[in-house]
Amino acid sequence: MSVPPGLPQNLSAFDEGGSGEWLPEAPLKLYTNAFVLHGDKILLGLKKRGLGVNKYNGFGGKVESRESTLEAALRELKEESGITAPLELAGTLLFVVPGEKWAHIDIFRAENYSGTVTESEEMCPEWFNQASIPYEKMWETDRTWLPLLLSKRPFAVRADFGRNSAENYTLRRWWVGVHSPTV
């Protein structure tokens, strides 16, 4: 199966599922999402409001004008969890919903942090063992690529959803690619 539109074409398929045509192209909206690891733990946040409310996720949000995605990721991590961390790009995620801009999310990871983990207006942070990540309370595709982030394998994902209401998304089709190892 070929790489879906919107992703770098030099990827190898790692996982895919669902069916139907990929949704038509739309302008991009940039987001970030950051996952902090510490030993065998991972820091997740329970979203308290807005998109993805009541789901666990990394910490992130919209990229503001004149910000790089790394600057935005550092800002959002600090605002939402109280900590700073040496973030590195781990992969990208393209979330596609009919009639909306494509959400392009740069996903970051770090293996240490400084500061004190603190609850914010938007997120309730919680450490989980990496062996017991609460995938059933996360975005449906996270289980397909989070193991790649944990093993430091660069990835790119496209996930197309249908939408029944403001908070009711149905996953239609997804594709996870990895960069081929260089010889």
Ligand SMILES: Nc1ncnc2c1[nH]c(=O)n2[C@H]1C[C@H](O)[C@@H](COP(=O)(O)OP(=O)(O)OP(=O)(O)O)O1
């Ligand atoms: N499908 C989809 N669309 C948009 N964003 C996401 C997803 N799936 C996700 O995992 N995410 C991530 C990307 C971001 O980390 C957040 C969404 O950010 P949001 O809370 O809307 O942005 P903020 O800038 O923090 O929000 P406000 O402060 O403006 O409320 O979810």
